[in-house]
Amino acid sequence: MDHAIALSKAGEIAERVLAPAARQNDRDGSFSTEAVGALGQAGFFGLTLPTEFGGLGLGPRTFAAVTATLAEADASVAMVYLMHICAAATIAAARPGAAVAPMLSQIATGGHLSTLAFSESGSRSHFWAPVSRARRDRAGVRITAKKPWVTSAGYAQSYVVSSLAPEGAGPTDSTLYLVPADVRGLSIEGSWDGLGLRANASAPMMLDDCEIPYGLQLTDDGAGFQAMLKVVLPQFNLGAAAVALGLCRAAVAATAAHLKSARFEHLGQSLGESLPTLGAQLAMMQIDTDGLSARVDDLVSHLERPRETTLLRVLETKAAAGD
Numbered sequence: 001m002d003h004a005i006a007l008s009k010a011g012e013i014a015e016r017v018l019a020p021a022a023r024q025n026d027r028d029g030s031f032s033t034e035a036v037g038a039l040g041q042a043g044f045f046g047l048t049l050p051t052e053f054g055g056l057g058l059g060p061r062t063f064a065a066v067t068a069t070l071a072e073a074d075a076s077v078a079m080v081y082l083m084h085i086c087a088a089a090t091i092a093a094a095r096p097g098a099a100v101a102p103m104l105s106q107i108a109t110g111g112h113l114s115t116l117a118f119s120e121s122g123s124r125s126h127f128w129a130p131v132s133r134a135r136r137d138r139a140g141v142r143i144t145a146k147k148p149w150v151t152s153a154g155y156a157q158s159y160v161v162s163s164l165a166p167e168g169a170g171p172t173d174s175t176l177y178l179v180p181a182d183v184r185g186l187s188i189e190g191s192w193d194g195l196g197l198r199a200n201a202s203a204p205m206m207l208d209d210c211e212i213p214y215g216l217q218l219t220d221d222g223a224g225f226q227a228m229l230k231v232v233l234p235q236f237n238l239g240a241a242a243v244a245l246g247l248c249r250a251a252v253a254a255t256a257a258h259l260k261s262a263r264f265e266h267l268g269q270s271l272g273e274s275l276p277t278l279g280a281q282l283a284m285m286q287i288d289t290d291g292l293s294a295r296v297d298d299l300v301s302h303l304e305r306p307r308e309t310t311l312l313r314v315l316e317t318k319a320a321a322g323d
């Protein structure tokens with residue numbers, strides 16, 4: 001699969017599977033196992049995984065374009081996908097000797113959805129500073145942690161979990177672990193009832209003395225923060241900006257359709273025909289959306305050819321996209 005084929009397949013899945021169910025899933029807060037199944041089957045779980053792990057080896061340009069296309073139809077599914085791609089990249093970047101080959105091959109063949117479980121109740125938006133601390137055990141570590149927002153909670157096959165290293169001295173001396181969904185002590189504590197993006201199961205998760213074998217430690221002790229900055233942050237910010245871009249495109253299209261179809265019957269005119277001010281506002285929406293698209297392209301080019309300004313672009317693009 002190359003960039004063009006990936007984009008055309010993503011568009012087909014978005015139209016056939018995501019769009020028809022998006023409104024109802026959002027209303028009900030229902031996680032779309034159909035969408036996830038279709039994306040996995042079509043090879044999208046391994047989109048950015050290196051080919052040596054069975055992935056498609058495609059880069060940030062394709063990831064951003066695919067994610068925006070999915071978000072245009074259903075932003076919840078796009079969030080699920082973005083968190084999976086971030087987790088898959090972290091697993092693929094595991095330290096030598098980590099026993100992650102089976103998971104990578106399941107990801108590449110579409111049978112394994114993963115996600116990130118970084119944020120903790122104790123440190124809230126400071127996701128880089130977990131307050132839980134792994135405890136050394138004979139076979140690896142034991143983790144007790146409260147993760148209040150985990151996208152795809154209860155639906156993923158694994159979670160990339162952060163916790164302070166057993167002997168870590170500072171608040172960012174964390175380690176990342178790959179936690180299988182069926183590990184003893186892991187539970188989903190309730191459901192996700194958000195104002196928007198309601199269909200991505202971003203529910204609270206509890207790890208209660210979960211035993212994680214040495215082979216599932218993804219980073220060296222205390223090296224979790226570096227992995228968050230180098231592996232996760234660029235992909236997360238790019239993906240989050242792409243989700244925002246898809247949402248903006250959908251909002252522009254829906255607004256244009258409304259201005260054309262809603263009518264002042266007594267004037268025989270549509271809203272758009274009758275009120276030029278609305279047309280001007282729609283134009284501003286289009287201009288802002290195209291501006292965001294240019295920012296996303298610029299970030300992609302920075303990630304393809306990293307340079308001095310790359311980290312700044314990683315941060316700026318997500319901030320601008322959020323607005």
Ligand SMILES: Cc1cc2nc3c(=O)[nH]c(=O)nc-3n(C[C@H](O)[C@H](O)[C@H](O)COP(=O)(O)OP(=O)(O)OC[C@H]3O[C@@H](n4cnc5c(N)ncnc54)[C@H](O)[C@@H]3O)c2cc1C
Pocket residue numbers: 083115116117118119120123124125126127149150151152194197202
């Ligand atoms: C739908 C959804 C899905 C999520 N999925 C995941 C996931 O899969 N994995 C995961 O690990 N996390 C996930 N998160 C958690 C997310 O990354 C944040 O940690 C979380 O939203 C923080 O929210 P809070 O209300 O605790 O923020 P708080 O920390 O209470 O912050 C409240 C506000 O203050 C601002 N603020 C905080 N500190 C400062 C400061 N120093 N200066 C200025 N402003 C500041 C924040 O930006 C925010 O606007 C998800 C969150 C949501 C909403």
